[in-house]
Amino acid sequence: MAYEFQSLAVRVERCVAWVTIDNPPINLFDLVLMRDMDAFGREVENDEAVRAIVFQSANPEFFIAHADIELIQRMPTTPPPRPERPSFFQAMCDRFRTMPKATIAKIEGCARGGGSEFSLSLDMRFAALGRAVLGQPEVAIGIIPGGSGTQRLPRLLGRSRALEIVLGCDDFDAATAERYGYVNRALPPDELGPFVERLAYRIASFPAEAIALAKAAVVAADDLSTTEGLVEEAHNFNLSVATAGAQTRMRRAMELGAQTRDVELTLGALFDGMQGGEP
Known part of the structure; x- marks a missing residue:
């Protein structure tokens, strides 16, 4: 555009x-x-x-x-x-x-x-x-x-x-x-x-749907009670898990050593090494 x-x-x-x-x-x-x-x-x-x-x-x-x-x-x-x-x-x-x-x-x-x-x-x-x-x-x-x-x-x-x-x-x-x-x-x-x-x-290298859903859950905290906000978060979490981007990146993270001691000590660096741009 x-x-x-x-x-x-x-x-x-x-x-x-x-x-x-x-x-x-x-x-x-x-x-x-x-x-x-x-x-x-x-x-x-x-x-x-x-x-x-x-x-x-x-x-x-x-x-x-x-x-x-x-x-x-x-x-x-x-x-x-x-x-x-x-x-x-x-x-x-x-x-x-x-x-x-x-x-x-x-x-x-x-x-x-x-x-x-x-x-x-x-x-x-x-x-x-x-x-x-x-x-x-x-x-x-x-x-x-x-x-x-x-x-x-x-x-x-x-x-x-x-x-x-x-x-x-x-x-x-x-x-x-x-x-x-x-x-x-x-x-x-x-x-x-x-x-x-x-x-x-x-x-911007992270999946667009995950960015949108995470932000929507945080924005909800401005307008909803804690209980209502938690329900919104749970719903958005479930929606995010079902996306293709989540499935691809979780699988890739595990392949690169997520949940192993050495990688977990510097987990942020793992995300730097992952390919972005998934839908």
């Missing part, structure tokens, strides 16, 4: 879609970027050639600056009725949380406001030490995070740290963000790219 957008450059290689955000001068989340991101999400969600997606920026100073304040200023000053469904922006972000692909943010610059909320909606976030800055500055200008930040942050960081971020409106560097759970890992800039590349290609 060919992807063509004004503010996004997309390259698909080895089942990984590399999405470079390029909306000068500061990667503002304006209408152009919102429409492109929404269109890309709708298209890639059903692209069987893609198993993992990495978002990165062409601008070393900005991942995504924040949502366009001028757009917000045009909103009605008389509040509309309480909505019955998520907003356009919330739904756009949530699609990347729920789609059957691994979604990853490689953050090397500023990701505040809507940029932070977008990254929080992805499955994983990795940040460059000394360069990445995250935050939710909305309350400082009299509004609140409206792109899912008030819901994502407490689930990831807990109530108190979420409120520190939302009410304090301060910048959080990569090291603090890692300690808080805002990002998965903070890495030196020269190590960030190779780490994310290895992880993305590793995930």
Whole structure:
């Protein structure tokens, strides 16, 4: 599938879609970027050639600056009725949380406001030490995070740290963000790219059905009780066992020495040596 957008450059290689955000001068989340991101999400969600997606920026100073304040200023000053469904922006972000692909943010610059909320909606976030800055500055200008930040942050960081971020409106560097759970890992800039590349290609080498079913089971934990989530996990486990990819890879793992002492001591290396790309 060919992807063509004004503010996004997309390259698909080895089942990984590399999405470079390029909306000068500061990667503002304006209408152009919102429409492109929404269109890309709708298209890639059903692209069987893609198993993992990495978002990165062409601008070393900005991942995504924040949502366009001028757009917000045009909103009605008389509040509309309480909505019955998520907003356009919330739904756009949530699609990347729920789609059957691994979604990853490689953050090397500023990701505040809507940029932070977008990254929080992805499955994983990795940040460059000394360069990445995250935050939710909305309350400082009299509004609140409206792109899912008030819901994502407490689930990831807990109530108190979420409120520190939302009410304090301060910048959080990569090291603090890692300690808080805002990002998965903070890495030196020269190590960030190779780490994310290895992880993305590793995930994409695994069977597509297993990736999708595993992610769906984890996503269920956001919305279901523990008992309901366990039932979902059991169901998805049974579905995964029945796939051709599972049967092939379990057999190959046993042939390569799984369940023997020497191989089990370094089991991750065994998976590096297995051929990927099974359906």
